[in-house]
Amino acid sequence: MTPSSERGTALRADAARNRARVLQVAREQLAMGDDSLMLNAIARLAGVGVGTVYRHFPNRHALLEALLAERFQQLVGEAQAAAADEDALAGLHRLLRFALGRALDDPGFAAVLESASDADARTSAMKAELDRAVAELLDRARSAGAIRHGIEADDVRWLLCGIEHAVRSGDDRAKNAEIYLDVLLEGLRPPR
Structure with missing residues (x-):
């Protein structure tokens, strides 16, 4: 079997x-x-x-996915709540802060989030749910003129993982997390 x-x-x-x-x-x-x-x-x-x-x-990654399944499902729930927020941009900000906090608290969480392939079909299904909720959120924010065109759900995931790596490399994690997240949020805005 x-x-x-x-x-x-x-x-x-x-x-x-x-x-x-x-x-x-x-x-x-x-x-x-x-x-x-x-x-x-x-x-x-x-x-x-x-x-x-x-x-x-x-393999180790399969074990990590199993250990983090509950936390990943919480991220999916947070993304769905953000997608339902009346203010799409506020929902996006809240979601990004939540996801970055989780990734900084647990390097394994970041590894599962950024992994291009999954060991378990349940992880793939949760990532697909996450991407659907984020895509809906991005569409609403784009319609409101709050974010630029051409940014997709997987782009946001990759950018967030990049920020996690940058923050983890620095000295003042709390300060850097806020600064880098603000830079990301500003970069998502439409060009002036």
Whole structure:
């Protein structure tokens, strides 16, 4: 059984317990500051075989996606709320601040957000939902004359990830986050 087909159907009770244990150990490792997510080490700490870990998570990125699924769904919800905001530009500002905050709090979140390919179909589906909500938001902001033409949802995602990298590289994260986000927001405006 492949990882994707296994997730598509209900897991056996022991497989579900093993998967939950692996996720728990991985979360504990992240909480202790170890973001390497070495699958062999996680298997050892979880008390399961390496094959068990790889059956559920074929690589580190797949494990990261599973760990961040709930947080990513929260981002999708925030994007949908922003798209429904009466003031599209205010919704866009709020969404970008929320997403940047999440990416700065968790480098793994930024890695999943910026990844061009996904290990799990659920992550791809959430990214598609995110892009639909952001596209709707951008269309409304464009119609109001608040942002330039030619900017699409994936452009906003890439730009935001660039800001996350720039802020993480600097000394004063809080100050730089606000400055860089303001530069992005200003850059999204129509040319004068």
